[in-house]
Every structure is written in C-alpha cells, then in structure tokens.
Amino acid sequence: CDNCPTIDNPDQADNNNDGIGNACCCVNRGNVDGLSGPSGPLDISDVTYLVTYLFQAGIGPPCPEEANVDGVTGAGGEVDVSDLTYLIAYLFSGGPQPPACP
Numbered sequence: 001c002d003n004c005p006t007i008d009n010p011d012q013a014d015n016n017n018d019g020i021g022n023a024c025c026c027v028n029r030g031n032v033d034g035l036s037g038p039s040g041p042l043d044i045s046d047v048t049y050l051v052t053y054l055f056q057a058g059i060g061p062p063c064p065e066e067a068n069v070d071g072v073t074g075a076g077g078e079v080d081v082s083d084l085t086y087l088i089a090y091l092f093s094g095g096p097q098p099p100a101c102p
C-alpha cells in the first residue's frame with residue numbers, strides 16, 4: 001500500500017510510523033484538511049475541519065503535522081486549541097504565517 005500516493009517516495013520511509021510517508025506529510029503547515037481550494041491551501045475550510053476535529057470528535061487530520069499549525073512539538077505539542085487560534089489569527093487578523101514544516 002502506497003503511504004504517499006500523490007508524491008514520489010519509492011523507499012516508503014515513514015519515520016514516525018503514522019502510516020503517512022515522510023515525503024507526503026507536512027507540505028503546508030495549517031492545511032488541516034489536506035486540500036487546496038480557490039483561496040489556496042490555507043482557508044476557512046481548514047478552520048472548519050479543525051473545529052470539527054477538536055470539538056465534535058471529527059475525523060483526524062490527514063497529516064497531523066500540518067494540523068499542528070503553531071509548530072509546537074514535544075510535551076503539549078499535540079493538535080489543540082492553540083493551533084486553531086493560530087490559524088484564525090493568520091487567516092483573519094494578520095497574524096504570523098505558520099512556521100515551515102520540518
């Protein structure tokens with residue numbers, strides 16, 4: 001099973017064993033739903049997806065690293081309300097751009 005069907009990754013490397021190939025995950029931090037629409041990879045659909053995931057037991061993000069909008073890792077670095085706040089500030093209040101993926 002190809003762990004990254006849209007990007008070439010012949011060795012199928014998956015260092016964190018999350019089932020998503022290293023090459024595939026975390027291209028645009030903040031692209032919670034993994035889609036690109038008319039507004040680009042980061043838009044209101046990402047906010048909606050994150051709200052549904054966090055507060056309504058929605059489906060987990062396709063790439064957890066992209067849903068980690070603020071880029072905080074380690075203890076307390078899971079996808080949480082701070083990521084939602086960061087994304088909203090970026091999209092609607094001139095907040096800082098999400099940090100680059102590792």
